[in-house]
Amino acid sequence: MTDLISLWIESDKEYEKEFRRQELIIEVAEAVSKRMEEKQVKRSALAKLLGKTTSFVTQILTGSRNMTLSTVSDLAFALDAKVRIEISDSSDDNGWNFDGIDYLVSPLKTRQGETTA
Secondary structure (H helix, E strand, C coil): CHHHHHHHHHHCHHHHHHHHHHHHHHHHHHHHHHHHHHHCCCHHHHHHHHCCCHHHHHHHHHCCCCCCHHHHHHHHHHCCCCCCCCCCCHHHCCCCCCCCCHHHHCCCECCCCCECC
């Protein structure tokens, strides 16, 4: 799977640019979700803290709503956290880590990697 994605990304700079956008969206959504879990904050509670709707928070966490830096900052503030940004050389990239997402790729696998009947 990783090889196909790498080939796709390397075939066109626009594909790579779009991949990097999506990668960042996923990283931010995962960081927010992790912080929510650590603080035991549900989507509805986060929405109240932000003065937004629960569907807004869901859209942020699923990547279907574009996040501004202000939104990212507001999310972090609501979760008693701070955002740190690091920009590194693209040659330092080890690629996208696909560990643990097999269940998204194959409908025959569960989150624990067991096959279903």
